[in-house]
Amino acid sequence: MATWTWFHRFGSPPWVYGFARRWAPWFGGAALLCMLIALYGGLVLAPADYQQKDAFRMVYVHAPAAWLSLMIYTTMAVAAAVGLIWRMKVAHAVAAACAPVGAWFTVAALGTGMLWGKPMWGAYWVWDPRLTAELVLLFLYFGYMGLRAGIEDQAKADKASAMLAVVGVINVPIIKYSVEWWNSLHQTATVMQMGKPKMDFDMLWPLLLMFVAFALYFAAVLLIRLRAELLRRERTASWIREVLT
């Protein structure tokens, strides 16, 4: 029973607000440090690829952005499911805080992918399964945010948008495995695969560090957005006065 008490704390808005205020700067600082080292490693230290030459360096921005777009959606869906099952208001606030960040990183994944696609495939856009499924992810984020904005009653907005988030999570494995299930121009997994990654270690470490940097960055931005969301939702709560004065 005692092991679950940590989980109960996450149901308390004032506790979560304090937690977010304490931890966001640490996550943000660590993210910046990791990002700078990974950028130097990826742009300066890593050797050029024997096939793609220096164009391969786009992996250091495209892959972390694409991975983050999926990770944020999964986080949003899990938070939405927790909100639906346990009726935890903080979980709905987490899901709401995830959506805009996830949508922006889906735009980053699509945009950087287009800029990589032109020199490699000869076109900015092709209706490839991976690209199309990623575009569907962007529409799911838009749908989630639109649904929240369109329903005035907070409880109803939470419930409806949470259902959409949970149903939409089916798109995450579709994006991940689309390159294996269907014929695709997009390359198959090079890092996230069973056994040894296909990349050389000199190219791999900056990429892995960039993944860590993006994850830390997401944690920092999520915590800042979560504080804003909690202030907006708990507008009549007495703890708001204590944290603001």
Place this chain on the structure above:
Amino acid sequence: MSEFFSMGGYGRYLWPAFLLGFGIVVLNFWMAVSALSSAKQDAKRRLEMQS
């Protein structure tokens, strides 16, 4: 230095990709901070109206 920026002729694709990716990183952070600041101002205004 110009060799570094040309990136073997791929610079015109690579640098806009980095600009877009890291531009979104900066923009997202700024938007989150701005949302928090505006939520704090709203909350303070409500508290002042109550008291």
